[in-house]
Amino acid sequence: MHPITVDNLSKSYGGQMAVNAVSLSVDAGETFALLGPNGAGKTTIIEILEGYRKRDSGTVSILGFDPQTAERAFRERIGIVLQSTALEPDLTVRETIDVYARFYPRPLARDDLLSLVGLADNAQKRVSALSGGQQRRLEIALGLVGDPDLIFLDEPTTGLDPDARRNIWNLILELNQFGKTILLSSHYMDEVEALAHRIAVLVDGQIVAEGTSHSLREIHGGYTEIRFHVGNDDLPGSFPAPLRQITFIERGWAVLEARNPTPVLADLTKWAFSQQFDLAHLSVTQPSLEEIYLTLTRGRRSERDGRGAK
Amino acid sequence: MLFWQTLYQLRLFSRRPAALFFVIIMPLIMFVVFTVLFGNELIPGTEVTTAQFYAPALAVFGAVQACYTYLAVSTATARDQGVLKRIRGTPLAPITYILARILAVTAIAIAAVLVVMVVGILFFGVAVFPEKLPMAAISLFTGCFSFAALGMLVCALSRSSETTQAVVSATLLPLAFISDVFIRPFREIPQWVTTLSDIFPLKHFSTSFSHAFRADKAGSGFNWIIGDEIYAALPNLAVMAAWGIAAAAIAAYTFKWDPKGEI
Ligand SMILES: Nc1ncnc2c1ncn2[C@@H]1O[C@H](COP(=O)(O)OP(=O)(O)OP(=O)(O)O)[C@@H](O)[C@H]1O
Ligand SMILES: [Mg+2]
DSSP: SEEEEEEEEEEEEEEEEEEEEEEEETTOOEEEEOOTTTTHHHHHHHHHHTTOOOEEEEEEEEBBBTTTOHHHHHHHHEEEEOOOOOOOSSSSSHHHHHHTTTTTSSSSOOHHHHTTTOOOGEEEETTSSOOOOHHHOOOOHHHHTOOEEEEESSSTTTTTOOHHHHHHHHHHHHHHTTEEEEEESSSHHHHHHHOOOOEEEETTTEEEEOOOOOHHHHHSSSOOEEEOOTTOOOOOOSSOOOHTEEEEEETEEEEEESSHHHHHHHHHHHHHHHOOOOOOOEEEOOHHHHHHHHHHEEEEEEHHHHHHHH | OOOHHHHHHHHHHTHHHHIIIIIIIIHHHHHHHHHHOOOSSBOTTTTTTHHHHHHHHHHHHHHHHEEEEHHHHHHHHHHHHHHHHHHTSSSOOOOHHHHHHHHHHHHHHHHHHHHHHHHHHSOOOOOGGGHHHHHHHHHHHHHHHHHHHHHHHEEEEHHSSHHHHHHHHHHHHHHHHTTTTOOOOOOOHHHHHHHHHSHHHHHHHHHHHHGGGGSSSEEEEEEEEEHHHEEEEEEEEEHHHHHHHHHHHHHHHHHHTHHHHHO
């Protein structure tokens, strides 16, 4: 049985669909990422799964529970890290952990937990004296303190510096090695690519693409980009017409896009060789996931905005 | 679990100097200042000294500061900070959390009352009557329950800690002036003021508690019939309990754990 099964989930706020017919399932031990821009509906979905918000329709099963009605037994097995920090500033790190540890039947040992999240040296510090990254790690510690099977992380690294982000990435990878199932949300393509087995791209409450980072590349970015520098010059008249059809000039670069790059490259290099043309800075690349993500989200938005304008 | 949560709430209180001051120290200062200012003699037309009037009255004020003001504002602040939402996501039973908060403020209220009363007894000649102490304690607990319920109600009905703070001050301070808490009796009070203060629970709290420290009020307080020379606290308790139960019911129904009001 999947730890998370969501079928046809919808939720609207005042007539506006925040989540629109979302279905997904997450395997045990898998890290699954919801990727999307601001307002895409990531928090709404996560908080429905955590039991904080009520859904309008659809079915949700988390570890076999319906979060809308489940209480204690369900909460003992999940760990929650909310999008916004929520800590008592007047307590020390150690006291904060101790308070939450008492809620669970089999809490992790405090000192193990503190070294796991890298706060062992700050145990005696007041929460108000911690840096943003340290507070975020303390929050993650509170999500882990009950030794949950399933962990929800809503934008665990937003607002952190690159170093602190890496720390948290390593922590999440480590948790996954312990066999935890993780559902996380993020704005960052590099983050989900580094952490998640599978990714769902969410735009305006709908999943527009889903799969491993590899399959997203295959399906949505299945073309290869060949580019070389031309500077201010135009392409020579001898440039073959079939190639010209798939070429555009972009800020001094000639860019060719092709699903199957081999014959294109063959034609291009054959022409350049025979004409003694210098293919300056020639490169052959796959579009980055970042670009695929931007294409997916922008495409979606302009489609919607176009419709709205009519 | 309830015990640990209560201790935790008490620890939070002890880390907040401003709260400590307004709940424990301020009533004591007011008591000492009023008594010294007015002179600790018999209040004209009555058989009580200034200290005898103000010690229990300001002890009650301290209790209300704890159970009403501090409970409402600290709970609303915890909600603003997202702490309540986080708690709601753990296996801790919500009712345990709320009860722990209420138990903690009751303990704080007892401390505030003891501070003022002990100073009054030791230094300002406030008399104690052992046969009336049980009713004084019952009155204190009933008052704490009633005002804690009202505090939770204010917190439940307002969306932010700022609103909560404003509502609490705007309700408590005017009421304290007409409920024999801040102002000792000095002349005939207009009837409508008396009627008004009789409706709200604060005067019933101050009366039922204060009369336990008065030589001119006879009996142990377990009495329904009010008379000038009798300590009859049961009607006061009934009014406080009615307010408390009504407030608790509405608060339980409307209380939200997260600032956006989703849960
Ligand atoms: N409590 C609410 N009341 C009204 N509208 C809401 C509420 N919560 C969310 N929404 C709306 O639902 C949509 C999705 O919001 P949500 O917070 O789920 O997005 P998100 O993907 O988490 O965004 P972000 O990356 O900014 O955190 C937004 O349009 C938002 O305005
Ligand atoms: Mg969000």
